[in-house]
Amino acid sequence: MKEQYQKEVSQIHVPKELLEKTKRAMKEEEGNLAKQKKAGKRIPFRTLSMAAAAAILLLVMIPAGMLFFSGRSQSERDRQVQLQLKNHADPEIVKIGQGSGKAFTVKEADRMPEQFEGAEEIVMDDIAVFVTADEETGYLEAYYEKDGKAYIVTSRLTDLGEFEEAFGKELK
Amino acid sequence: MRTKKTEVGLTAEEIIDRYADMVYRLAVSQVRNRPDADDIFQEVFVRLVRHVEDLQDMEHAKAWLIRVTINCAKKHFGQYFYKNVFPMEETEEIPTMEEGFEQAEKKMDNPVMQAVSKLPSKYRSCVHLFYFEELSIKEIAQMTGQKESTVKSRLYRAREMLKEMLGEISS
Numbered sequence: 001m002k003e004q005y006q007k008e009v010s011q012i013h014v015p016k017e018l019l020e021k022t023k024r025a026m027k028e029e030e031g032n033l034a035k036q037k038k039a040g041k042r043i044p045f046r047t048l049s050m051a052a053a054a055a056i057l058l059l060v061m062i063p064a065g066m067l068f069f070s071g072r073s074q075s076e077r078d079r080q081v082q083l084q085l086k087n088h089a090d091p092e093i094v095k096i097g098q099g100s101g102k103a104f105t106v107k108e109a110d111r112m113p114e115q116f117e118g119a120e121e122i123v124m125d126d127i128a129v130f131v132t133a134d135e136e137t138g139y140l141e142a143y144y145e146k147d148g149k150a151y152i153v154t155s156r157l158t159d160l161g162e163f164e165e166a167f168g169k170e171l172k
Numbered sequence: 173m174r175t176k177k178t179e180v181g182l183t184a185e186e187i188i189d190r191y192a193d194m195v196y197r198l199a200v201s202q203v204r205n206r207p208d209a210d211d212i213f214q215e216v217f218v219r220l221v222r223h224v225e226d227l228q229d230m231e232h233a234k235a236w237l238i239r240v241t242i243n244c245a246k247k248h249f250g251q252y253f254y255k256n257v258f259p260m261e262e263t264e265e266i267p268t269m270e271e272g273f274e275q276a277e278k279k280m281d282n283p284v285m286q287a288v289s290k291l292p293s294k295y296r297s298c299v300h301l302f303y304f305e306e307l308s309i310k311e312i313a314q315m316t317g318q319k320e321s322t323v324k325s326r327l328y329r330a331r332e333m334l335k336e337m338l339g340e341i342s343s
Contacts, residue, residue, distance in 0.1 A: 025214055
């Protein structure tokens with residue numbers, strides 16, 4: 001059986017035409033390879049397509065990520081500010097004024113603090129306002145009563161005239 | 173243009189001159205018809221040009237050629253089904269794959285050749301390499317990327333099938 005198989009198979013030979021055609025194809029391939037080598041190393045299509053996909057992904061992901069994180073940090077900052085405000089919010093603060101860019105704060109009070117006893121009294125819109133200056137900073141502070149409630153005013157103003165003008169507008 | 177060579181200075185042309193028949197016979201044994209074997213033959217040697225510098229010597233080239241021929245034949249079988257998908261109107265005029273093989277078998281007068289051609293592809297390559305190329309089981313295993321035990325069992329089964337087929341033919 002083996003001999004018969006060998007005898008039969010050994011009768012198979014490559015047709016001369018095919019051999020010549022293949023040799024020509026090989027030469028052509030060799031020429032193509034030489035041209036490619038001369039033109040520089042060719043990057044395989046698969047590598048190129050993967051690199052392009054990665055680049056597109058980066059182009060999409062980076063701005064999206066930036067948007068996401070900036071939005072998140074913005075909202076985080078807002079949340080923190082709100083939290084701080086909430087934590088530090090004094091229930092007694094009823095109004096924050098920024099008259100002429102110079103802030104003053106009005107708080108409810110139970111009674112007149114000691115520093116206002118003997119303070120200068122100014123009448124504004126029929127309301128008696130006791131004005132004094134902070135011993136350390138010199139900022140003007142005031143105490144007044146309105147509608148049965150007592151209020152303390154702290155300001156960043158040192159000039160009584162300015163204080164009267166700004167606070168007078170606020171009282172109205 | 174500088175001709176590419178193996179590590180020991182062999183050119184692709186020297187390799188084709190030496191192994192052309194081997195590759196062609198293996199291709200014929202795998203695809204069982206000449207036109208397909210022609211295609212595989214050409215593809216194998218064009219690939220050789222691209223890889224000749226990776227080869228060390230003639231023996232390495234031989235092993236490479238056998239492996240690539242078997243792979244090309246497998247790939248060719250994959251394509252064969254696509255090649256034979258035709259619209260319904262045309263099917264009567266074109267022979268089916270089985271009819272094509274039968275026609276090829278009719279051309280083989282020798283009963284042994286007929287029987288071998290009826291073996292499944294994986295058995296045919298083992299039989300061809302073992303009985304015609306006279307390679308050892310270890311060499312066949314290395315070239316085909318199979319375990320030695322797999323090659324042994326394939327040869328055993330192929331022999332059993334051949335005995336059965338040749339018994340039927342002789343009776």
